[in-house]
Amino acid sequence: MRVVVALGGNALSPTGGTGSAAEMRASLAVAAEALADLVGAGTELVLTHGNGPQVGRILLQQEAAAPEVPPMPMDVCGAESQGQVGYLLAQALGNALRARGLPQRVFPLITQVVVDGRDPAFRRPTKPVGPAYDAAVAQEIATASGHVFGEVTPGRWRRLVASPLPVDFVEAEPMRLVAGSGHVLVAAGGGGVPVVLDRGRHRGVEAVVDKDRTAARLALLVGAEVLAILTEVPQVLLDWGTPTARPLDRLTAGEARSLLAAGEFPAGSMGPKVEACCDFVAAGGQRAVIGALDEAVDVVQGRAGTTMVAG
Numbered sequence: 001m002r003v004v005v006a007l008g009g010n011a012l013s014p015t016g017g018t019g020s021a022a023e024m025r026a027s028l029a030v031a032a033e034a035l036a037d038l039v040g041a042g043t044e045l046v047l048t049h050g051n052g053p054q055v056g057r058i059l060l061q062q063e064a065a066a067p068e069v070p071p072m073p074m075d076v077c078g079a080e081s082q083g084q085v086g087y088l089l090a091q092a093l094g095n096a097l098r099a100r101g102l103p104q105r106v107f108p109l110i111t112q113v114v115v116d117g118r119d120p121a122f123r124r125p126t127k128p129v130g131p132a133y134d135a136a137v138a139q140e141i142a143t144a145s146g147h148v149f150g151e152v153t154p155g156r157w158r159r160l161v162a163s164p165l166p167v168d169f170v171e172a173e174p175m176r177l178v179a180g181s182g183h184v185l186v187a188a189g190g191g192g193v194p195v196v197l198d199r200g201r202h203r204g205v206e207a208v209v210d211k212d213r214t215a216a217r218l219a220l221l222v223g224a225e226v227l228a229i230l231t232e233v234p235q236v237l238l239d240w241g242t243p244t245a246r247p248l249d250r251l252t253a254g255e256a257r258s259l260l261a262a263g264e265f266p267a268g269s270m271g272p273k274v275e276a277c278c279d280f281v282a283a284g285g286q287r288a289v290i291g292a293l294d295e296a297v298d299v300v301q302g303r304a305g306t307t308m309v310a311g
Contacts, residue, residue, distance in 0.1 A: 003300050012085060028093075074129070111187045114168040117205070137157075175187050253310055254311055256278050287307055
């Protein structure tokens with residue numbers, strides 16, 4: 001069974017942590033054990049991952065060093081985060097596979113994701129990136145850089161960039177080849193580096209593609225039977241954040257879309273994950289599942305998490 005697993009960026013670098021390399025290695029060592037168990041159970045594994053905490057720190061480093069070193073644009077920072085996380089993830093999982101005597105190797109690929117330059121998202125940036133500032137500092141940076149800022153929590157402002165939908169992969173054919181090789185592909189980290197096709201040439205754009213929506217397209221590209229979005233929570237909850245909150249074991253894509261339309265799943269957290277699962281099963285994927293990383297084998301095999309099917 002071929003499975004695309006999407007790991008959240010916070011699973012790789014815990015919320016409230018320092019973001020040090022040692023901390024990331026420790027988190028990935030734990031994640032790698034669960035992923036190696038999947039491979040050991042006979043899964044053909046393709047991995048993708050978030051990059052929110054990682055690219056945020058890269059942007060902060062760019063800002064701090066700007067007086068001495070020219071800062072890199074958003075697309076280059078996204079590529080840097082893919083290389084950073086891909087290397088650490090490949091090393092951690094490779095070590096876990098070798099410890100089990102398994103022959104698979106892990107291949108991380110810097111991936112360009114094609115987006116439509118006319119996507120309405122470019123006219124209304126909504127995706128927060130980088131650190132939060134007070135209003136005065138945000139205004140100063142906006143004036144100097146031309147970046148758009150928005151108030152994300154009372155009194156705290158963050159840069160906002162577009163979040164267009166993924167359309168295609170520049171490296172589609174190599175991705176299919178590696179996914180079918182018996183080894184583990186790591187691709188499209190952080191949603192991939194967003195590029196547009198402009199007069200026959202690809203060029204990067206200032207945007208962030210949602211990693212779960214990209215994971216759904218990746219799963220379809222490589223012919224995966226299952227899309228597994230592994231998070232810090234064991235199941236999707238109805239009435240999240242209220243005394244009546246309750247877990248969902250199973251739902252159809254139709255039921256999920258009705259709940260999305262009713263505002264049941266917040267856009268900033270569970271909403272994109274549920275939308276990605278809907279996209280995958282509606283386009284022919286066998287099933288999608290959202291669950292906890294430490295239950296990876298049970299989640300993929302349908303014994304844990306929230307499963308979504310067509311219908």
